[in-house]
Amino acid sequence: MKKKKVAIIGGGASGLLCAIFCAKSGVDVDIFEQNSKCAKKILVSGNGRCNITNRDLSRDDYFSQNPSFVEYALKEFGFSEFKKFCESIGLLLDVKDDGRTYPLSNEAKSVASILLSHATSLGITIHTDKKITDIKKLLSEYNSVVIATGSEAASHLGGNRDGLAFAEFFGHNIIPTYPSLVQLHLNSSIVKKMSGTKTEGEVTLLINNKKEATSSGDILFTDYGISGFAVLDISQRASVALMEEAHVSLSINLLPAFNAQKLSNHINKMAEIGPKMTIFEILIGLVPSKLASGILEELKLPASFCSKNIDIKVSKKIANQLLNWRFEVTDTHGFRHGEVAGGGVDTTEINPKTFESLKQKNLYFCGEVLDVVGRRGGYNFAFAWASGYLAAKDISKS
Numbered sequence: 001m002k003k004k005k006v007a008i009i010g011g012g013a014s015g016l017l018c019a020i021f022c023a024k025s026g027v028d029v030d031i032f033e034q035n036s037k038c039a040k041k042i043l044v045s046g047n048g049r050c051n052i053t054n055r056d057l058s059r060d061d062y063f064s065q066n067p068s069f070v071e072y073a074l075k076e077f078g079f080s081e082f083k084k085f086c087e088s089i090g091l092l093l094d095v096k097d098d099g100r101t102y103p104l105s106n107e108a109k110s111v112a113s114i115l116l117s118h119a120t121s122l123g124i125t126i127h128t129d130k131k132i133t134d135i136k137k138l139l140s141e142y143n144s145v146v147i148a149t150g151s152e153a154a155s156h157l158g159g160n161r162d163g164l165a166f167a168e169f170f171g172h173n174i175i176p177t178y179p180s181l182v183q184l185h186l187n188s189s190i191v192k193k194m195s196g197t198k199t200e201g202e203v204t205l206l207i208n209n210k211k212e213a214t215s216s217g218d219i220l221f222t223d224y225g226i227s228g229f230a231v232l233d234i235s236q237r238a239s240v241a242l243m244e245e246a247h248v249s250l251s252i253n254l255l256p257a258f259n260a261q262k263l264s265n266h267i268n269k270m271a272e273i274g275p276k277m278t279i280f281e282i283l284i285g286l287v288p289s290k291l292a293s294g295i296l297e298e299l300k301l302p303a304s305f306c307s308k309n310i311d312i313k314v315s316k317k318i319a320n321q322l323l324n325w326r327f328e329v330t331d332t333h334g335f336r337h338g339e340v341a342g343g344g345v346d347t348t349e350i351n352p353k354t355f356e357s358l359k360q361k362n363l364y365f366c367g368e369v370l371d372v373v374g375r376r377g378g379y380n381f382a383f384a385w386a387s388g389y390l391a392a393k394d395i396s397k398s
């Protein structure tokens with residue numbers, strides 16, 4: 001009997017996993033990858049460590065216009081199924097207390113190497129430097145075609161809209177795309193002067209002046225605005241709101257361990273102890289110096305303002321600024337800098353159990369090309385693996 005042939009467009013996370021499971025079932029697999037090598041995003045993921053999945057996966061970790069779409073995939077090829085697969089190919093995992101999971105080697109390159117060597121040993125043919133443009137031709141040459149082209153995020157690593165164009169060719173609806181897990185641009189001249197300063201704090205996102213989400217962790221000021229894990233974690237909602245032309249702003253709390261009263265008492269006490277101290281000198285005991293200067297510039301107080309002139313009104317004003325520093329968000333830092341993209345192929349037109357198109361037989365979509373985007377924490381890879389697996393299962397079936 002003639003072997004079934006599948007063409008997989010994209011040698012990233014979902015394409016590689018799909019290829020491996022197809023080949024394991026005896027399907028002839030060709031991967032077409034536009035880059036000179038596969039798995040570029042895997043290689044840079046998790047700051048070179050690859051947050052490969054998460055122990056705790058649920059639909060609440062994803063954003064999509066069709067939230068229930070991910071449920072079947074996460075159930076069928078969730079954490080334990082993926083872990084078992086990794087162990088079967090010698091890729092051992094390190095599960096952190098919070099559920100984030102990394103390769104035991106702590107190196108993203110081991111994930112890419114092991115997947116690729118496994119693919120090669122299964123006889124999968126990988127055509128690198130091969131950008132697919134004619135989807136119709138490919139579908140006429142193969143029994144099945146899998147579109148695993150990823151999203152527009154990180155264009156320097158291969159991110160593009162090709163998969164969306166292929167989907168449109170077959171009449172699929174595209175949910176508007178937006179960058180996610182992305183840095184934000186702020187409307188502030190002061191922020192530029194604080195560029196390069198990293199601190200820990202709390203970021204609250206306000207949409208049309210209504211509190212929408214809060215996250216804590218690293219905050220990094222840059223010459224265009226703001227970055228850091230706390231910012232990436234609220235960026236999905238900020239990005240959608242900007243796309244919808246809502247008013248988006250941030251409230252930064254630089255000292256979440258304090259309340260306004262405690263902080264203003266502290267400032268007053270310091271002023272009492274050191275009447276010759278400047279306000280700047282008091283502030284650098286609390287926050288990095290560039291942020292201290294920024295706070296004073298925002299309040300139009302000179303750095304040399306003497307402690308003996310600090311009264312309750314001034315200390316309260318400073319305390320409020322440290323705990324609730326408002327910035328208007330004007331934009332995201334764009335697809336090129338986003339880790340992922342939301343929106344994509346409308347999942348109501350995809351079979352959630354097989355990932356086959358409901359518009360075109362033998363055409364499959366998996367991974368980030370679909371309108372599914374995860375939170376930070378290994379969720380995006382988790383969906384890429386699960387969707388690649390289910391597409392392979394269906395392709396191998398008949």
Ligand SMILES: Cc1cc2nc3c(=O)[nH]c(=O)nc-3n(C[C@H](O)[C@H](O)[C@H](O)COP(=O)(O)OP(=O)(O)OC[C@H]3O[C@@H](n4cnc5c(N)ncnc54)[C@H](O)[C@@H]3O)c2cc1C
Nearest residue numbers: 010012013014034045046051132150158367368378380381
């Ligand atoms: C800097 C960074 C860090 C990240 N870290 C993490 C992390 O730690 N944990 C996590 O869960 N997620 C992380 N992600 C997200 C994760 O990498 C993606 O969600 C995941 O790779 C999506 O898999 P995919 O198979 O859908 O697409 P991709 O992995 O992007 O693969 C798509 C492939 O298709 C190729 N391609 C596109 N068009 C064509 C064409 N026309 N012809 C041929 N080939 C084509 C591309 O070159 C690419 O290789 C990170 C992303 C970035 C950018």
